[in-house]
Amino acid sequence: MDISFFSRGIKLSRRVKPGKIERIPPPGRVVLPLQQGSGPPAEPSIEIGEAVKVGQTIARGASNSGADLHASISGEVTAIEDLHFPNGTTVKALVIEGDGKDTWVEPDRDDKPLIASPGELLERIRCGGVIREGSDTKSLAEVIGEAMSPRGYLSPTGSAVAKPVRHIAVRFSDQDPHLDALAALTATIGDETAELDLGVKVLATITGAEQIHFVLDNKQEAPGVDKLADDNDYSVLHVDAANYPCLSSPMVARAVSGKEPDTAFKRVHENGILVLDVNTVLETALAARDRRPVISRLITVGSLAGAGVFEARLGTPLADIASAAGQKEKIGKVVLGGPMKGLAHHTLDFPLTKEISGITLFAQDQVTMAVNDPCVGCGLCAMVCPIRLTPGMLSRYCEFSSWDLAQEAHLFSCIECGCCAYVCPAGRSMVQFMVQGKSELLSTRRSES
Amino acid sequence: MINQRFVVSISPHIKNGRTVRRMIVTTIAALAPAALWGFYQFGLDAVALVAVGITAACGTEALISRLAGKSSSLSDGHAVLTGLVLALLVPAGVPFWLVIVGAVMAILVGKMPFGPLGGAPIYPALVGLLIVATSWPNEIKSYVQPTTAPTELKVEGAADAEFPRDAVFIDPSDEAEYKTADLFMGKQVGPIGAISPLLLLLGGLFLILRRVARWQAPFGFLVGMGVAAGIGHALDPGGCASASFHLFTGSAMFGAFFLCTDWSSTPVTPWGMFLFGLIGGGLAVLLRIAGLPYGAVPWAIVIMSLATPIFDRITPTPFGKVASHA
Incomplete structure (x- = not known):
């Protein structure tokens, strides 16, 4: 089944062949923020001045499901400093000065991880520092832990209702067609699917998922993945990833389950569908089998001049990655992530974190300023909205502070994909209005309760 | 590089x-073939009327912008479009002052009071057109004999003819004299830009393919007109012409593709647009039969525009929500 036939969305250009993955050597100094995803920050478990090896735990996840943080180079922890995040918050970050030796901690391999109990596997994922990135980036252990111990959902009869994970869908291509790190990673998997196989089985063991789905772009050829799916009776879906946002979690969830999940409050996985990226699955396998933590990240560095896929250690300054990617023009804008959903940051003096799936660089003359003219009522946004909202009307509600009307018009279902702003002839910052409306409504609700 | 500050904004x-501006230019381009056909059929008078209409609309907008102390919005091309549509919807024989008054009224009454583009509840050109059509009902019917007409058209006896009143001035018994193909190819009497259903259809399809207009409202309008005329013709062949006659005469095609697809005065939701067109088409046929002196299609669309906020409430069920029948 091809979901792009049903989805609305927009057509974006996509490169047919992903580039080769280039490795950026470990930097001399890394900065590792304690904040990982939306939860509380991790707590440092080492002292300043302590020597660390690659892969050594340097901060423990908050609560019993937060992801751990590990040293990505060997050297000495020299400081805890403040780091300004692009979302406006300031968090603490550990600084490691490298010794240039790149010595690893002793491996602790378990050749039969599937014998371990689900709880043990979940703990290994947490200790491995695996993050699930998406609209609500969180520790993977927290996401699938929720499925194991249901929160207090009450059915009409008063008893707690479990919300088990029934489907796991694995994405082999980035949501944003301008990024191709996942496609490049899929190309390197080739026929060696042992880790992919293990990762999927670990996740299925923990969550009890009945069905596994592999979601690929229809231009991707991955015979190894196809064979693995064939051997294990997983389903394989091909979608046209250029038809943005058909690889977003709600659209993938509809494609695999045939039902549309409610998108309000980002709760797609509560409908029993867990959508993960292939790199997360591979990280899970490594964490469960080799107890190897996440210390590096695959990212797309894109600019209008070209793009490349790089693997770099966490904490590597983005400026180093940009110069390794050969960025020479004068940069006017830096976006962490793809151009459709990424966060703009005011500086390249920021480390690579687990949440960053790509860097998109715009030259100074490519930066467009928001116009924000009044809505002309042309209806293009309503035509492309994959959630079937009427974004033009919603933006007007939010523009004139009619928050209640916006909520009635299903503002919270908006997935902030940006299709409406992409097509808006009046140049309105549609996503800005939506996000502002949501935060106004949430803060009102908080102050009332 | 480190200390450089970059631009920050929300995605995308x-x-x-x-x-x-581009969308309006596309709309004007889509209208061009029909306008050129009108120029060919009605000669230099038609060209002059269109030029006068555009000039008057632009001049009024520039003047009001200046008086109101606002920056001029002429560059988006909407004033040009308004003047053009107005001039294309009047017959080639109307006096110049009529088009000037219409264009001034369109901008002064129809557009500027409602603020920037996108505020007008009724298509501004229609406001101007209906003001002059109602004020000077005889002048507005100054139809001119086209260059290529299939048969001798009774332009002289126009005022006595009964129907369809905003279209060709013939009576029902004359319908047989006109081949549907001729009407479709634009060999008929009518407003300057509205006599060629073929070229208007092509222009409308161009707009839809360029994603400037949606197909729902035009489709609904044509279906509404066709069904209403079909029923009327079946019930009373002497009082109501056939569906194809209704669809290919007057400003039916023009209305379907260029008036029903306006931005601010028509709905934006899929079912809203379709129902808007469907009911509007039926209403247009009703107004033609019931005997409006002039402009059944413009009047029908104006009336429907007033109901646009109601049609805009027919929103699709959002993704993942259960359909409610509230």
Whole structure:
């Protein structure tokens, strides 16, 4: 089944062949923020001045499901400093000065991880520092832990209702067609699917998922993945990833389950569908089998001049990655992530974190300023909205502070994909209005309760 | 590089480059073939009327912008479009002052009081057109014999003819004299830009393919007119012409593709647009039969525009929500 036939969305250009993955050597100094995803920050478990090896735990996840943080180079922890995040918050970050030796901690391999109990596997994922990135980036252990111990959902009869994970869908291509790190990673998997196989089985063991789905772009050829799916009776879906946002979690969830999940409050996985990226699955396998933590990240560095896929250690300054990617023009804008959903940051003096799936660089003359003219009522946004909202009307509600009307018009279902702003002839910052409306409504609700 | 500060904004960071100005230019381009056909059929008078209409509309907008102390919005091309549509909807024989008054009224009453583009509840050109059509009911019917007409058209006896009143001035018994193909190819009497259903259809399809207009409202309008006329013709062949006659005469095609697809005065939701067109088409046929002196299609669309906020409430069920029948 091809979901792009049903989805609305927009057509974006996509490169047919992903580039080769280039490795950026470990930097001399890394900065590792304690904040990982939306939860509380991790707590440092080492002292300043302590020597660390690659892969050594340097901060423990908050609560019993937060992801751990590990040293990505060997050297000495020299400081805890403040780091300004692009979302406006300031968090603490550990600084490691490298010794240039790149010595690893002793491996602790378990050749039969599937014998371990689900709880043990979940703990290994947490200790491995695996993050699930998406609209609500969180520790993977927290996401699938929720499925194991249901929160207090009450059915009409008063008893707690479990919300088990029934489907796991694995994405082999980035949501944003301008990024191709996942496609490049899929190309390197080739026929060696042992880790992919293990990762999927670990996740299925923990969550009890009945069905596994592999979601690929229809231009991707991955015979190894196809064979693995064939051997294990997983389903394989091909979608046209250029038809943005058909690889977003709600659209993938509809494609695999045939039902549309409610998108309000980002709760797609509560409908029993867990959508993960292939790199997360591979990280899970490594964490469960080799107890190897996440210390590096695959990212797309894109600019209008070209793009490349790089693997770099966490904490590597983005400026180093940009110069390794050969960025020479004068940069006017830096976006962490793809151009459709990424966060703009005011500086390249920021480390690579687990949440960053790509860097998109715009030259100074490519930066467009928001116009924000009044809505002309042309209806293009309503035509492309994959959630079937009427974004033009919603933006007007939010523009004139009619928050209640916006909520009635299903503002919270908006997935902030940006299709409406992409097509808006009046140049309105549609996503800005939506996000502002949501935060106004949430803060009102908080102050009332 | 480290200390450089970059531009920060919310996502998305790319756009498809579409602007209001471009969409209006596309609309004007889609109207061009029908306008050129009108020029061919009605000669230099038609060209002059269109030029006067555009000039009057632009001049009024520039003047009001200046008086109101606002920056001029002429560059988006909407004043040009308004003047053009107005001039294309009047017959080639009307006096110049009529078009000037219409264009001034369109901008002064129909557009500027409602603020920037996108505020007008009724298509501004229709406001101007209906003001002059109602004020000077005889002048507005100054139909001119086209260059290529299939048969001798009774332009002289126009005022006595009964129907369809905003279209060709013939009576029902004359319908047989006109081949549907001739009407479709634009060999008929009518407003300057509205006599060629073929070229208007092509222009409308161009707009839809360019994603400037949606197909629902035009489709609904044509279906509404066709069904209403079909029923009327079946019930009373002497009082109501056939569906194809209704669809290919007057400003039916023009209305379907260029008036029903306006931005601010028509709905934006799929079912809203379709129902808007469907009911509007039925209403247009009803107004023609019931005997409006002039402009059944413009009147029908104006009336429907007033109901646009109601049609805009027919929103699709959002993704993942259960359909409610509230």
